[in-house]
Every structure is written in C-alpha cells, then in structure tokens.
Amino acid sequence: MLYPLKFNxxxxxxxxxxxxxxxxxxxxxxxxxxxxxxxxxxxVEGNVSVVSNGAFKGNNLSEMIEVYMGDLVGEKVYExxxxxxxxxxxxxxxxxxxxxxxxxxxxQANEKYNAHGKTxxxxxxxxxxxAKIVSGFDKNSSRAEVEKAIKENAVExxxxxxxxxxxxxxxxxxxxxxxxxxxxxIVEIQQTSDITFRVYDYDRRDDQGHARELHVxxxxxxxDYQAQENNKTPYEEAINTxxxxxxxxxxxxxxxxFDKKLGRDYYFLDSYVILICTEGEFDIEYEEGEAVxxxxxxxxxLPAAIREYFFNPKxxxxxxxxxxxxx
Numbered sequence: 001m002l003y004p005l006k007f008n009x010x011x012x013x014x015x016x017x018x019x020x021x022x023x024x025x026x027x028x029x030x031x032x033x034x035x036x037x038x039x040x041x042x043x044v045e046g047n048v049s050v051v052s053n054g055a056f057k058g059n060n061l062s063e064m065i066e067v068y069m070g071d072l073v074g075e076k077v078y079e080x081x082x083x084x085x086x087x088x089x090x091x092x093x094x095x096x097x098x099x100x101x102x103x104x105x106x107x108q109a110n111e112k113y114n115a116h117g118k119t120x121x122x123x124x125x126x127x128x129x130x131a132k133i134v135s136g137f138d139k140n141s142s143r144a145e146v147e148k149a150i151k152e153n154a155v156e157x158x159x160x161x162x163x164x165x166x167x168x169x170x171x172x173x174x175x176x177x178x179x180x181x182x183x184x185x186i187v188e189i190q191q192t193s194d195i196t197f198r199v200y201d202y203d204r205r206d207d208q209g210h211a212r213e214l215h216v217x218x219x220x221x222x223x224d225y226q227a228q229e230n231n232k233t234p235y236e237e238a239i240n241t242x243x244x245x246x247x248x249x250x251x252x253x254x255x256x257x258f259d260k261k262l263g264r265d266y267y268f269l270d271s272y273v274i275l276i277c278t279e280g281e282f283d284i285e286y287e288e289g290e291a292v293x294x295x296x297x298x299x300x301x302l303p304a305a306i307r308e309y310f311f312n313p314k315x316x317x318x319x320x321x322x323x324x325x326x327x
Contacts, residue, residue, distance in 0.1 A: 002068060002303040004284050004292040005056065007049035009038035009091075018095035020126070020185055025091070025297030037092040037188075040299040041274060043085040044194060053292065061085060061301075071305035074271040076327040086116075086325055087251050089274060089299050090188040091125070094180045099212065100134065100155060100200040104222040105174035106249075109195055117174045120190035121233075121246045121253060123321055124168040125278055125297075128183030131164040135178050135231035136224075143220050146199075150216055155200035162232050169233035171246050175224035176231075187276055189323050191250045197222065242322070252326050257319040258282075261312045266302065271324040273302040280315035294320075 011021075011028045017036030021027040027038050041061070042049045048060045056064060062083045070078040073085065080086075103109075103118035110116075122133070138160040149155045159177065162168075164184055172178050177199060180186055197215035205211055235243050235255070240262060242254040257279070266273050275284070276299045283291040286306050293314070294300050302309060311318070 002071060002305060003054055003290065004286060005051050005064070005301045005303070006053040006292065006294070006298065007041055007061070007301070008052045009040055010042060010047050010049065011035050012037045012039065016094055016096040016098060016182070018093050020093040021091060021297075024126070027091075027297070034095070035093060037090050040089040040091060040276070041085065041301060042088050042192075043083070044088060044192060068303070072272065072303045074269065074304040074325070076270050077272065077304075077325055080327065084192055085272070086192055087274065087323060088190050088192045089276060090190070091297065092180060092184070092186040092188055094182055094184045094186070096182045097202065098180045099198045099202075100159065100177060100179045102177050102197050102199055102219050102223050103174050103193070103195055104197070108174075108222055109193065113195055115195055116191050116193040118191050118193040118195055119174045119248055119250050120172045120188055121251075122170045122172065122180070123187040123245070123278065124164050124166055124184060125187050126166055126185040127164045131183035132161045132181035133164045133168070133170055133184065134159050134161050134181065135170050135172060136160050136176050137227045139227050141225045141227070143223070143225065146223065146225065147216070147220055150200060150214070153203045156202070160227065160231060167237070169235065169245050170231060171233050171248075173224075173248070175222055177223060187278065187321060189251055189253055189321070199223075239317075245321070250325070251323050253321060253323045255319065255321055257317060258311060258313060259317045261310060263308055263310045265308045266304070266324070267307045269324055269326065270304060271326065272304055273322055273324045275300050275302065276321045276323075278319045278321060280313060280318035282314055282318040282320075283312040285310040285312060
C-alpha cells in the first residue's frame with residue numbers, strides 16, 4: 001500500500017556552500033563540509049532519490065513510479081512524463097554569491113539540447129541581514145548592451161537586486177537572468193532540468209588565476225531582456241488556508257500555515273503533491289492510525305491515489321509549501 005514517501009537528501013558540496021544545512025536542518029553527517037545544496041526529491045539521471053521511510057525504504061523514485069505509475073504521480077502526469085518526476089526540489093545554502101545565470105525555456109531546450117527547460121521559484125527560508133536576490137534586469141536592456149557588459153565585467157550594473165527576507169518568494173521563468181546572493185538559504189522548486197548558462201561570475205579567479213567558464217553565446221540566445229516591475233512575488237500569509245505563490249505550466253505552489261488539525265483532499269488533482277516543511281513540525285495522517293512526521297527542512301511526496309490527508313501540528317504553528325502539477 002502506498003503512503004507518504006520521504007527520501008534521503010542528496011548532498012552537493014560546493015565552493016560557495018556552508019554548514020547551515022547540517023547545523024540547522026540536520027542534513028548529512030559532516031559538520032565541516034561545505035554543502036551548497038541538497039536535492040530533496042529528484043529523478044534526475046544519476047541523482048535519483050531513494051526512499052528513507054516505511055516498507056519501500058531503499059527503493060528509488062524511478063522504481064516507485066515504474067511500479068505504481070499513475071497511483072503515485074497521477075494518471076495524466078504519468079502519461080506525459082513517464083518515469084520522470086517533472087519537478088526537482090532543492091534546499092540551497094549560499095554562503096557566497098552564486099554566479100549570474102539564465103536557463104532556456106522548454107522549446108529552446110527541446111530543440112537544441114533534447115532536454116527540458118528550466119522555470120523555477122525560490123522561497124527564502126532564512127537569510128543574513130544584508131542578503132540580496134538578483135532577478136531580472138533593472139531596466140529594459142538589449143543583446144548588444146549585455147554582451148558589452150560581459151566583456152567589460154560590468155554586468156552587475158544592469159541587474160536588479162532586491163533585499164531578501166525570510167518568506168520572500170521569487171518566481172524565475174526561463175529566460176530571466178538571476179543569482180542567489182551570499183547569505184541566503186533558499187527552497188527551490190524547479191523543472192527537472194540541469195541546463196544552466198553562466199552569464200557572469202564577478203570576474204572571480206581560482207587559485208591558479210583561472211576564471212570560471214562563461215556561456216556567453218548560449219546566454220545571449222535565451223535571455224529575456226525586458227525588465228519587470230516587481231520581481232518579488234507579493235502575497236499575504238494566512239492561517240489555516242492555502243495562499244498561492246506560483247502557478248505555471250510546470251508547477252503550482254501554495255503556502256500553508258496552520259495551528260490546528262486540518263484535512264486536505266487532493267484526489268481530484270490527479271497529481272502527486274510534494275510538501276516541504278518550512279516551519280515547525282506536523283504529522284501527515286493518511287489512514288486510520290497511520291501517520292508520517294515531517295519537520296522543518298524535510299520534504300515528502302504524497303501519492304495521488306490516496307484520497308484524503310489530515311495535517312496535525314506538533315508545534316504551536318506549522319508551515320509548509322505544497323507543489324503539484326495541474327494538467
């Protein structure tokens with residue numbers, strides 16, 4: 001019988017990572033490792049998540065989808081995506097500025113790279129006082145202007161950087177230039193894709209004086225040069241009712257804060273639902289007497305075939321992000 005599935009996080013050590021994920025969220029077993037991100041739920045080839053709880057412990061996500069198909073991910077989702085879960089869930093600890101990047105859209109990625117595009121969204125889980133998020137250009141730009149700025153190491157002058165605060169949301173459609181500033185801890189929900197074009201890296205050098213590779217031509221081909229009025233998603237948190245954060249062709253994402261036991265019926269979505277706990281702790285009750293506990297920083301995949309879930313807070317208040325695919 002299917003049940004809410006938790007997975008072993010896949011840890012990625014990076015030069016810009018820190019130890020927040022270990023110290024604050026209990027990820028991994030190396031307190032001094034520079035872990036830049038954990039892949040919480042992934043079906044990316046070579047990085048397929050493995051179940052960590054219950055009877056299916058040790059099975060990977062692709063194996064689970066192959067056996068349970070639409071019962072696990074939804075009939076329409078399975079028909080369209082097969083053994084691939086269409087989203088990748090990460091938690092990112094950026095102790096230093098990440099490079100300025102852009103991703104191709106679905107059409108561009110399919111035609112040139114036989115892959116999916118990458119639209120994503122960020123939820124700021126925690127951040128330092130001076131932390132920034134770069135999203136989009138500060139004013140309308142052009143290919144020639146950006147190309148010139150790259151050559152002159154002046155890209156930062158064209159970018160929009162917003163102050164970050166816990167709970168901030170940034171929706172990053174494919175084509176929008178972006179960067180996570182140092183001091184941010186981010187929950188990232190993205191299309192299952194690993195195509196990244198590096199636009200600019202602050203002219204940083206390694207120990208041998210070498211600059212990191214940039215993908216200038218690829219970036220110039222896919223960039224959206226139009227500025228947006230507000231790149232930070234406005235919303236008002238509510239209690240005991242979902243608040244929409246993002247809705248696109250690739251995922252719908254809501255924020256849910258609650259202080260009492262509540263039920264959620266996802267059955268008619270015909271989709272998997274992923275929950276990422278961002279505050280507190282709660283039990284997910286799915287059958288009489290059966291429950292799975294989830295704490296801050298943990299994620300869980302709710303099978304599509306289970307009719308109803310009850311969420312029972314084990315702290316004064318609990319908050320989670322829920323994401324699913326509407327087809």
